[in-house]
Amino acid sequence: IEEIAPIMNKNQLLCDFTSIKTAPVEAMLKSEAQVMGLHPMFGPSVASIKGQTIVASPVRCRDSDKKLLFDILENEGASVCVMTPQEHDRVMGIVQGLVHFATLSVAEAVRNTLESAKSSGDSLTLDTVISVMSPVYRIEMGLIGRILGQDAGLYGDILKMNPAVVPVIEEMSAAVSRLKAIVEDDSKESFEDFDEFFMTNREAFSSYIPQATADTDKLIVAMTKEETVKGDKTSEKGEMCEKNGKNKKCENNEKEAGVTNDAEGRI
Known part of the structure; x- marks a missing residue:
């Protein structure tokens, strides 16, 4: 400029x-x-x-x-x-600054947890964690992977050059501390505190919840369809041939579907 x-x-x-x-x-x-x-x-x-x-x-x-x-x-x-430029920067403090900060913080927490497990002899790995994730959790983990696969300098600039980011991060730090205290508290009252925490935020996001649900439902459906297509393609692999009077393709499909034969070869 x-x-x-x-x-x-x-x-x-x-x-x-x-x-x-x-x-x-x-x-x-x-x-x-x-x-x-x-x-x-x-x-x-x-x-x-x-x-x-x-x-x-x-x-x-x-x-x-x-x-x-x-x-x-x-x-x-x-x-x-x-x-206005000022309004833009305040909004981006949340849209980009807070969201990227939270995403990178989760990445750091996951990495530290896995490294601690490894040092104590636990075989827990990132692949194991991801393997049990449903589409909802894969969406969140996918955003972490997406950011980490891009330019670190860009995200550093977004977090460090917008003066509106630090105040929002301070609000997040306070929120994390409060929620952590609720989770660590094993008293009966703490469950009521959690309900209050949860419901207060639900009310604040009430106008957006229907759209958020619809958007993420579309992602879940798309991800589920993708897995189904992959499964269908896998089941169709292999050449058609006869083996012991049976179609090899059918045998492959049976194995993938979990169908087993008894000692005499009956299905």
Whole structure:
């Protein structure tokens, strides 16, 4: 921005594509150009912007320029959400900062737990943990793996460069401490405390729960179908041939389905 801004003029539109907005927009405003902060809420691996969200901060932008850019994005199927730079950074403190912090914290806790188990002679491994997960838990663990498979520098910038992140992390730390105290307490009253903790948050998220349930149900169905397809393909492997009067493909299917023969070969 500092390199480009000085050579821009008032008839040009200067935009950034960064995960924070306040500081980049302030830098762009030092130019003579029209200024609009942009934050695509997706990565470069998406096939198109259809169905994706782009946050826009048109801080110094002619209506005609704003309409032109918004029309281009919306005609491609993107949803444009307008926010001030300050509002954007506060929201991203939760959307990105808190969520990534929590995800990486879970990864660290899992790693430490497995290493402690290994040092004590326990054979517990990550593969064992994942092998017993239902689709719901695989979704959560999958998000951990997805983040860890990407650029560490990007997530470091998101967590460290947005000043709105630290206050949100402090709220999380307080919440973890409170929930930990409830879980560690073996008194009868602690179950009531947990119910209060749970129900208070359910009420806070009540308007979002139906959508969250519908969205995750779709993921679960998709994951279940994928496993079914894999199973079907596995059962169809092998050439058709005759063996002891039986079809080899049928024998393979029987084994995969858990069908066993007695000593005389009867099913």
